Amino acid sequence: MERKSNHFSGQLGFVLAAAGSAVGVGNLWRFPYLAAKDGGGLFLIIYFILVLTFGFTLLTSDIAIGRRTQKSAIGAYAEMKPKWKFLGILTFLVPVLIMTYYAVIGGWITKYAVVYLTGQAKAAAADDYFTSFITSSTSPVIFALIFMGVTAFIVYNGVQDGIEKVSKWMMPVLLVLVVIISIYSLTLKHTDSSGQVHTGIQGFLYYLTPNLEGLTVQRFLQILLDAMSQLFFSLSVSMGIMITYGSYVKPDVNLNKAVNQIEIFDTGVAFLAGAMIIPAVFVFSGTEGMGAGPSLMFVSLPKVFAAMGKAGIFVGILFFVTAIFATLSSCISVLESIVANCMEIFHTGRKKTVSVLSAVYLAASAIIALGYSIFYVEVELPNGSTGQLLDIMDYISNSVMMPFIALLSTILIGWVMTPDYVIDEMERNGSRFRRKKLYRIMIRYVAPVMMFILFLQSTGVLS
Template sequence: MKQKSGFSGQIGFVLAAAGSAVGVGNLWRFPYLAAKDGGGLFLIIYLVLVLTVGFTLLTTDIAIGRKTGKSAIYAYESMRKKWKFLGVITFIVPVIIMTYYAVIGGWILKYITIYILGSGKEAVADNCFTNFITSPSSVWYGIVFMLLTAIIVYNGVEKGIERVSKFIMPVLLVMVVGIAIFSLTLKTTLDDGTVRTGLQGLKVYLTPDMSGITVQKFLQVSLDAMSQLFFSLSVSMGIMITYGSYVKKDVNLNKAVSQIEIMDTGVAFLAGIMIIPAVFVFSGLDGMSAGPGLMFVSLPNVFFRMGMAGRIVGLLFFLLAGFAALTSCISVLESIAANCMELFHTERKKTTGVLSIIYLIATAVIALGYSIFYVEVKLPNGSTGQLLDIMDYISNSFLMPFISLLSAILIGWIIKPSWIVEEMELNGKKFSRKKLYNVMIRYIMPVIMVILFLQSTGFLDVLISKIQKFI
């Protein structure tokens, strides 16, 4: 059942797709990894991967969507009937992600209210974030965020998703640039008289740190950059296939892919300029903690130390994070809804209504995973996680590299890259990176995805240690 609705044109599609790609990961995960992995060294590796691996994954998903006019499950089935299973696995990823993304949106919503109603002092109180997420009352914030997402998807592609994306994305970009410029003007004097400035923090961010570089460290930085790429671009989860199915045939996909790459990478890069200099000025790089600790603990402390301006900057930052989370959450729910409409031959409003009830319940369960439903599980990659971490590991670390590996095999060796190239060259359009795409999808992508998959399961570390012992 082909979707009747679609994007009005290239701008609407690019902004919606970029909105999906630009998520919370751009704002905390990218700056954290850049600080951890040698600043400019990470940036260079990430940029190379975006222009090669990211380009290949984006091109594949969007071209599949437009050429088949279907969402993941039926798109893969129409390519090769025996490969419908890959569409089903791809569909499972957003199904899992949707259980917890609104929970993270709810956390951001809580901090927005803190900065609207107060000076931000509450955000720096001892264990503020921990006390919040371990309180059963935190569930209401996730539910409100989930309801907002559902309302937008309920209103359809052009009137809902495209309209919201056309408003949010330009505002988001202006906010990122504004806060980034402000961060560069910051400075503070330490007790010993040393002056730290935002420009010094920028230098730390941009300068490649090659000290103590080894083959293993370089590999780890590359794997971090690769995992961030998955986390950021919304690839290998059916979202870009769904969005691609809404794109008109006269849209230039080559330009669209490049524009999405530029917007997503640009926001991530600017997020680094926005966060790393500010954290450096007030906390040194010790403040660049991993995960939610950076966004919900380190940054509120930075904002508080800015004085009166900190409340405004803090509010703007969490509004920015809320916009990023909302556009990504919309795309995840839309992907699920589109597949369900095709599977059950139902209308959008009925489908979205049923899914909303399901995910309001799921959001509540995951949000309560830090209190009433608390569990602690050892994951294959060595980390320990609660319900949210388990869902994130299964979808992002395990399934997505696996899907990309199978997709590369299907396109590269069974259907052949010419199938995608034909769509990219539709109506006489020039596919300038055709040779690069052919080499990437056939030879390089399978190898990279096997390595990434082995890393996510913990086998890569075991393999490396055995090789080192042998050498």
């Protein structure tokens, strides 16, 4: 077996880098939005159960495959079963597509951070500010290129000197910022025009309390699917990232502890994101503000920060800096996955590979950033929504390819290779795999069915 020259220095470096990949922008806006939409505490309970079962299964599989094969997605699946190399190619294509637009979103967040840092918070709260920004033919491109450039620079410096070094300081800072904003949100108080007082504690209880009103079997299944899709994307599984990161893990690292730590870190940040956003929105916008959906971060939250007065400027700075860290850590992992596969395919060095891919994705980021202006298109997607270039790339990668890849990978591991292929790696060096029985059941029977249903639902077949 060919050993990789790049590797994480130890368990801490790996966990922080992997957790950084898992903790993306989706944790900061999509998780709170879904929790508010899907019954608060009810969504939380379902989500936490899925973390310990469904998420654990896919995360364990990806990391164990990576370390056992010492290869990234294409090489890993080819080594497992040559006839299944196509699954590695499909997995490789997911980050290839995601990378076209992730830096664009990172650029949007960076723009808002700059706006708050330069004292323009009031302007950001205007109704048409976000629309005016993304439809500009210059500003979104500039910020996307800056974000892409920073990402490429970190990956260029390698696993230990780039990814691990940045993750070791960025992830603890991100966690501290999320905790600070969460605590502050609980202290908020606002009296509306009717004289009714709304507090952060009330918003937090709204977040935690299971809302069973109007719950039907169909509604419950929708909440289950929402939680599954959030978990699926949040943990960075079935896109080759965790396989690549797993291939950088040294043999003496206890993968069982590492998987547990990644789960805890990712879920903890997601929970705290809800604790910092939902109470704040509840205080100043009531339950009506919970329906903001995808526009929550760029439209609703700036209005909430504006309503906080002078304190809102400081909170806005903290929030968007936090969002930059979350997005950057994920963007790094997406690019690294592509770089690692290309290095294996073309037998090129890291610096040359990163340089070529940087040029490609700087151009791609610029095109996607202009998808709301010069290259504007409007396409109706199979799930009933309409989208522009960014939405199309996101739909193909997240809603179609990732559930399909996860479905095929559970079949490969559960029935072709058998679960022992992963279990043996988890028990390497005498490590105890406490959830071994659960893993067997999930990978063979439960996960394939769940992924098949999610694939049908996300592609619009089930609506």
